[in-house]
Amino acid sequence: MFSLSDYAYHLPPELIADRPVPERDTSRLLVLDRRSGFLSHHFFTDVTSLFRAGDLLIVNDTRVIPARLHGTKISGGRVEILLLDYVGGCLHLEKNGFFQCSCLMKASKRPAQGSRILIGDRLQARVEELEADGSVILSFHSEAPMPQALLEAGSLPLPPYIERKEEDPEDALHYQTVYARKEGAVAAPTAGLHFTDRLLGHLRSMGVEVQPLTLHVGYGTFAPVRVDDIRSHRMHHERFEIGEETASAILKAKAEKRRVIAVGTTCVRTLEYAAAQEGGLKPGGGSCDLFIYPGFSFRVVDVMLTNFHLPETTLMMLVSAFGGYEHIQNAYKEAIAKRYRFFSYGDAMLMI
Known part of the structure; x- marks a missing residue:
């Protein structure tokens, strides 16, 4: 699990989503039970039956700039x-x-x-x-x-794997989350692209608490890993901020043994980086360079929502650490067989 080649897989080019689905929350959702490895197929709106009252949903409110x-x-x-x-x-x-x-x-x-x-x-x-x-x-x-x-x-700086002859003005809307507020990212926190205001409102009415943090996604998220032993890789830095209300909500949820659901790898890295600092998770900001790969012990995140990631990337290593290496390998094989859409504008995966 420490060799770069362990995170390679073949993806048919036609499964790379170069445009989003017409309605954000109609994308498909693959659900992985981290304990058993059981996989089930859903649509994104089914999160209303997969989340429950008392859950704390953490979203990244960074906004992509025209970089x-x-x-x-x-x-x-x-x-x-x-x-x-x-x-x-x-x-x-x-x-x-x-x-x-x-x-x-x-x-x-x-x-x-x-x-x-x-x-x-x-x-x-x-x-x-x-x-x-x-x-x-x-x-x-x-x-x-x-x-x-x-x-x-x-x-907007769309990812390099989205190849179009002409820019689409609609990307200015589609490549931002509905809760994007703080400008600074050069790439979108794409797991959040599936949410609509209506769906978030429904979740809140169910008793799901929604709190933001900010991590300004950098171009390093697309940077290739250039070492054969991934443990030698050095992660790029990204600026983050966790507000007082969000920090308080997280600490309260953990104390009450309620689930903390992180939307995307950016939220996972920010939360786990902050929790590992002296004094534990608290309000404030800084520069996050946490590299998560199999063997990592998670302190904060209980459930993770994410998209399907490029092979041989730090994002694949992170989801393998959270979902289990073998389970993720099986999940990706299943997603390819079932023709899920991959990468930034693609479908989603929930690990519970």
Whole structure:
């Protein structure tokens, strides 16, 4: 279970969902009993019969920013930019008066340090540093506030496996959860894409408590694992925040032996990282770099809702740690055989 190849599987390309289902909560739902390995097939709206009064549902309220930018070098060459650390850039903006952050850049020739890039009508960037890992540090100057400049010039950074000839304006709606509030992610916490306001309202009326936390999903979530022994992998950092009300609700639920249901790997990592810190889980924020793989002992999460993940990724390792390696292997084989839709816009899986 510690070899990268242990997390490989073959997925027929047609099972990669490049668009969401017409209605969020009509996706399919594969349910795994973690103890027995028993699998059952449902639709997502069936969570109303799978959740129960007293459950605490934790969601990630991060909001995806229009982090993909297209620009032109002063010399005339075209450039594509992906912001990697929007939150860090905002902190730099508050302190220094201009927005600066780490980015990925695609160009026919890598721009030199000090060169300028024109982006739309009111935004330009300057190359400050060229990093050894291939990323660049850019400082942005805009005639408008940076959030407004991004709305005007940027687009949502869909995952690289969603290949389309043209961008779909509907992604601006579909690639956000209905409870997205705090801007900062460059990828959506996709397990939450299945919820509608109506379904959440139904769950609350049943007695399910819903509380948010924030983890700004970074591009590192798509970064490949480059070591054969996964225990040598070093996880990327992502900024998080847990509010006082959420922390209190979690501690109360655990004390009363009520189930804590985490929506997505981002919530799982945030909760388990916070619980492992000195003094245990408490309100506050920081930078989460927790790598969860089989053998991990979960302290907070009792039930996990997630999507189907890419092979040989840290996300596959996390769900294998939670659901059991053999159970997850069987679940993925079953999902492929039953033609479930995979990845960000795909179907869901509930592990109870």
